[in-house]
Amino acid sequence: VVVSDRLGQILGVERGHGGAVAIIDREGQLVYRQPNVNLTWEKRNWLQEYPFLKAVLDGRELKTTIDSDLDGQKRILGLTPVPLIGWVVGAGRPEAEVMGPLLSGFLLNLAVLFVVGLAALLIALGLSRTIAAPLQDLQAHALALGRGHQKRDIEVGGFLELRDLARTFNAMADEIRKREEKLQEAHDELEKRVAERTFALAKANESLLAEINERKIAEQGLAERNELLESMFSSIHLLVAYMDTDFNFIRVNRVYAEA
Numbered sequence: 001v002v003v004s005d006r007l008g009q010i011l012g013v014e015r016g017h018g019g020a021v022a023i024i025d026r027e028g029q030l031v032y033r034q035p036n037v038n039l040t041w042e043k044r045n046w047l048q049e050y051p052f053l054k055a056v057l058d059g060r061e062l063k064t065t066i067d068s069d070l071d072g073q074k075r076i077l078g079l080t081p082v083p084l085i086g087w088v089v090g091a092g093r094p095e096a097e098v099m100g101p102l103l104s105g106f107l108l109n110l111a112v113l114f115v116v117g118l119a120a121l122l123i124a125l126g127l128s129r130t131i132a133a134p135l136q137d138l139q140a141h142a143l144a145l146g147r148g149h150q151k152r153d154i155e156v157g158g159f160l161e162l163r164d165l166a167r168t169f170n171a172m173a174d175e176i177r178k179r180e181e182k183l184q185e186a187h188d189e190l191e192k193r194v195a196e197r198t199f200a201l202a203k204a205n206e207s208l209l210a211e212i213n214e215r216k217i218a219e220q221g222l223a224e225r226n227e228l229l230e231s232m233f234s235s236i237h238l239l240v241a242y243m244d245t246d247f248n249f250i251r252v253n254r255v256y257a258e259a
Contacts, residue, residue, distance in 0.1 A: 007032045022089070025086075025087050057081065061078075063077070075095060
């Protein structure tokens with residue numbers, strides 16, 4: 001015989017947060033509940049109210065949720081059999097009470113995660129700006145170097161790697177300027193030599209033209225003298241013969257030929 005009224009002396013522990021302990025006999029009747037509630041015999045028939053109780057009476061443990069008729073809340077319920085007498089012991093608590101701390105912890109973790117993520121984002125934005133701005137300056141400097149417009153060294157702040165990169169750019173720009181100066185010197189020297197050669201060629205050309213003109217004048221004078229001599233040789237009335245040193249006739253005038 002189980003005197004359920006005397007179970008309160010053993011199990012009558014105050015349970016907070018809506019917790020409760022129940023004992024069900026082998027017929028599925030609720031014989032004890034702490035804290036105690038007044039229920040009709042029909043409401044005490046948990047096997048009829050909750051058919052899943054049959055599996056626990058058969059020796060299986062069970063964890064489930066139920067909609068309680070006592071307070072209208074959904075409760076999380078754990079049930080375990082007592083093999084010695086074939087009864088069932090159950091413990092339950094409102095789901096809201098169980099999930100409240102979990103939900104609060106989740107929301108707290110979510111808030112912490114959000115704050116940490118926001119801080120990380122702000123830090124990342126700050127770091128990205130400290131990197132992006134010098135990189136933009138280096139890019140503009142490189143483009144200006146490519147166009148030959150950059151005449152001064154670049155100075156950037158921020159990370160050591162960026163400063164090293166800026167020093168590398170400055171060294172490269174200095175080397176480019178030195179090469180451009182040497183190239184300009186070579187270009188000026190070449191233009192100077194071309195100008196000297198051009199001037200010498202012009203003087204030679206002028207001298208050649210003067211010589212050609214002199215020769216033309218000389219040839220013209222010789223042709224005029226030859227024409228004069230030919231006219232005199234042909235029209236003179238004396239007998240004229242032109243012979244070599246052996247007295248061989250080379251040429252005679254018309255009068256000599258007729259004679």
